[in-house]
Amino acid sequence: MTTADAHAPAVSIRERYRDVVSDRWPVTVAPQADELVSSWLHRLAYANGVPPKAFVRVLGLNPGMWSAALDLRLPADIANLLYAKTGVAPDRLAAMTLSQDLPGQLLLPLRYNRDRDSSAWLQFCSRCLTEDAQPYFRRRWRLATRVSCTQHGCRLRDRCPSCHGCIAVFDQAGLVPQHYCVACGYDLRRAPVPYISPTTRTLDRCIDNICSLEAIAHSPFGPMLIRRLLSMPSAAGGYYSTMMLTGLSTAARTYCAERLSSRSEWPVDYATYDEKDRKARRLRHLIPPTSDHCAWIELLANALGRRRGRPVVSEGNEPGIKLLDLLGAYAGMRPGPGRRLVQELIGT
Template sequence: MAIEPRPDELLSSWLHRLAFANGVAPRSFAGVLGRGEGMWSARLDLQVPHDVTTLLKQQAAVAAEALSAMTMAGQVLTPLLLPLRENAGRNRSTWMQYCPLCFVADEAPYFRRRWRLATRISCLVHGCGLRDRCPACRSGIASFGQSELIPQHFCARCGFDLRRAAKVSVKAAARLLERCIDDICKVEMAKGSTMIGSLVSRLLRAPVVAGVGSGKTLTNLSAAARIRCFEQLAAKPYDRLVAGNDTAAAHWRHLILDAGGHDGLVARLADFMEKDRRSATPERFRLPDADLPALLEAYLRVMALRPDRVFAGERDLLPLADLEPLPLQS
């Protein structure tokens, strides 16, 4: 039975759903693909061998491009991926996070690619904190080891339905910082900025700035510890996260942070353009008011949509990268 990949779905998640739909438990499905035991599907997220690609194209009716789009291979933000780790202590990171409310809303619960990033601490849809463990047995996500024919939103260790996990609260300031960092990364990836490596290094060292994690890098903290880290960072000046030798890049980072993210920056640009238009156009020639933020957003998306350069399933910021910084004062 063929299974259609969902928006922003991770390859391992799709493979587990494919196995379930065809009556094979994930652990046994590893043998079907000629893989070994352990985190077999999680390793495929990083690199898919040619023989696996060929088999899936033939048997699962999926294009090679679709398979590649579900992986994390070749991403500029690879250093920010949570490390592959089957077992982790209470304060260490696991390889995957999830949002219980997303699972509730899904027709068939699946894991998103964006949940693999250490810079992700909350769900942008539901506003709750991400979890990286089963709340019942405290084990990490291990769908690849499930030996029974059970959907992947049930804990492979104890059978707990992850949709029932309690909502994790995250302070609004921390969620705003998370969104701004995400927007900054997208803009710099779109521009092909040479400063993206420096930005990634600064983000990895964020726990040191926040005084969380006893010197650990961001990728080695549990989801709960990273939430605390972002909440501490949100109470401090952002200069150490956005500073750099590239003055143009630093300027864009500050603009995004000051505006509260991409949406806020678009709104401010629209407001600036509207004031400029009204001051330059005689009253008798003015057209009826339009929703400039919506028009700007639509125009920017259409002009340079390049989903292959960013994580699929996110709102695209690439057009914004082609704009030169503008003064935002009227």
């Protein structure tokens, strides 16, 4: 053996051999934070040179909204196939579905159509897509209660601003990254950011913070909160008052949230400064820490039960608190253990 042979790449030959005989697909992409399994599958297909519309045959599934359906339920045989082909473990794949920790009643239904006021199955934040090294779609963008981005505080979109088509990457027949509109090719990262008021952002974050599946399941007021969230268009009044929250587009749901959280929509409060100060101090005694999800679920459910011009309806032991007062208190509170400062979240 020569000196050169002593440094022969014995290990690298073995590694190359393993690659040759491996069942794995040539390129594996790592799941990203809060990524939907559908988004990961679209990136995986693109990285391996297969359009999403053709990738459905690789998985042996029916066409249509095949990847969006996997977000709701990932069959064990598909999870095992993906594990064998990518090395991403089934429990990690399961964590990318929607069945783990999000209330199913609040998910946007699986549909995509051109009626501008109707809900679409998925929303996006153009700023998030712009900042992503590999643009991807988040799990929480599937919730009907979400209308703003946690990171950027801007309003979400559910349609391409160029052709008003919904996101339909599962139908992409070309080899194109998923942040381009399937219908017209518009780069969704360029989508302008629509306005959303700071109070509506606070309502959005408040709901998002307390509305985990576990918290809802453990609170006796969980089912009532779900019902009242779904009835937000009715509580808000106005154009969409006969609709369910999950049936409305992001713009229509924002309209309802703006009406609910807008001070001009409620009777004028003529209280003096001292009276308002006393009220604020009284509220601080009544409001639990943000980490007490159970208490917040009851407070929010009661606050959302109030229709404009009617008294607060409380079904619990606590007196009913107006939604605006509740949101004001929430925005001014310190976070519980492990939670981010509310002001930091809402960007005010």
